[in-house]
Amino acid sequence: MxxxxxxxxxxxxxxxxxxxxxxxxxxxxxxxxxxxxxxxxxxxxxxxxxxxxxxxxxxxxxxxxxxxxxxxxxxxxxxxxxxxxxxxxxxxxxxxxxxxxxxxxxxxxxxxxxxxxxxxxxxxxxxxxxxxxxxxxxxxxxxxxxxxxxxxxxxxxxxxxxxxxxxxxxxxxxxxxxxxxxxxxxxxxxxxxxxxLADLRSSQAPYIIPNHLAQADPLIQRFERWARDHLKQGFSLQRAAAALATSARTLQRRCQEVLGKSPLAYFQDLRVEHAQVLLHSSGLDVDAIAAEVGYVDGATLRTLLRQRLGKGVRDLRADLR
Structure with a gap:
């Protein structure tokens, strides 16, 4: 290059x-x-x-x-x-x-x-x-x-x-x-x-590469925007596809081609991102944050954060101390 x-x-x-x-x-x-x-x-x-x-x-x-x-x-x-x-x-x-x-x-x-x-x-x-x-x-x-x-x-x-x-x-x-x-x-x-030591942006590490890749494809760009607007309501492949004027199959295929993951997996990436922001910037407890990103209780969110980031809620909040 x-x-x-x-x-x-x-x-x-x-x-x-x-x-x-x-x-x-x-x-x-x-x-x-x-x-x-x-x-x-x-x-x-x-x-x-x-x-x-x-x-x-x-x-x-x-x-x-x-x-x-x-x-x-x-x-x-x-x-x-x-x-x-x-x-x-x-x-x-x-x-x-x-x-x-x-x-x-x-x-x-x-x-x-x-x-x-x-x-x-x-x-x-x-x-x-x-x-x-x-x-x-x-x-x-x-x-x-x-x-x-x-x-x-x-x-x-x-x-x-x-x-x-x-x-x-x-x-x-x-x-x-x-x-x-x-x-x-x-x-x-x-x-x-x-x-x-670029992990000074470690809070963005789980999603930043998919986020970049999403910009390369118009449908994925629109799906990303739709997903961010609907985190609280939860994910529905059919609803997402209808909002984007495409088919569920096309959205599924394009996400796999561009992001290397399903629409649901990418939606969960965005949930993790927003949950991290709330953990760092709000006084909300985990159950309240879970509700903001579309989960019924904090236990599910804790599991997702641990799976995606390798850290629990306490560790994530301690990172800013």
Whole structure:
């Protein structure tokens, strides 16, 4: 996979470095542990000859040439924390030139990946219009105002589309890198994730990969949204299929093809997710949480959590202490 990382003046240092470290580890593991050649050919490129990060560090960029034909282009975030600073930065000549270069690469078949404020640069090209995207949550209002044609959901960490993928705030750069590594090799992504202690997002571990995969299929995307809206009512394959204007057989087959599991199993993944949120953020007891996710009593929920996460309710709540 050929990846061009587009470095702009004043970018967010951590966003760039965490991605470079993740891909570097992936290549080392691929060569040493998995007996293969590096999976990723990275080039750090710039629309200007000299680029400094937000912390003033010089970034060794190479010039963009006609023979550079990346499969993916990654746009790290600018280090502009306030909305007014970002609006000014988006009008800079180098940022405008970068947007034009993204359009050129996209026309050649490249996919675009951006995290945090980097998603604004992709949106500037118009390529996200009438598509779903995410961005850093605290700039959601500005994003909606500036790009009303984009379907924004800043509650999501990663949103793939036919243009590429957008990711959420700050350390979403790591999620973005791991998502790209996973496309090449789930085993390799698991190694990198463990090495970088990426289980800091362990509360999302049971469902995050199915969640990503669901975005690749329109029917599964709609099923996911329907499922989240009906957790409390419980699961019915026939009702879900009718709501999605498809057959139960088609939904069953598509879930298996895309997610590798049944609709009921995926529905239970979403129950686990919501139950975890409530365990962490509410004062509800287990029976009350069970009712919120469609179970009659807490015993069933405890069993499901133990099966899916390998932890009981007490352990899950202790994780945040």
């Amino acid at each position: 050929r990846i061009a990382v587009l470095a702009l003046q004043g970018l967010f240092d951590t966003g760039l470095t965490v991605m470079l470290d993740a891909f570097s580890l992936a290549n080392r593991f691929a060569a040493a542990k998995m007996g293969g050649r590096p999976h990723f050919e990275l080039s750090i490129v710039g629309v200007r000859k000299k680029v400094r990060s937000g912390q003033g560090l010089a970034i060794p960029v190479q010039a963009i040439t006609a023979d550079l034909k990346p499969d993916w282009v990654i746009i790290p975030a600018l280090g502009t924390g306030m909305p007014e600073q970002l609006v000014t930065a988006l009008e800079r000549p180098d940022v405008r030139d970068a947007a034009a270069q993204l359009l050129a690469w996209h026309a050649q078949g490249a996919l675009l990946a951006a995290s945090c404020i980097g998603t604004f640069l992709v949106a500037e090209t118009g390529l996200l219009d009438h598509r779903e995207a995410t961005t850093t949550w605290w700039l959601g209002p500005l994003f909606r105002q500036r790009y009303p044609a984009v379907s924004l959901d800043e509650s999501r960490m990663l949103v793939p589309s036919d243009v590429g993928v957008t990711a959420g705030a700050a350390m979403g750069h790591l999620d973005l890198a791991l998502w790209l590594i996973r496309r090449a090799s789930p085993e390799l992504a698991a190694l990198v994730s463990r090495y970088l």
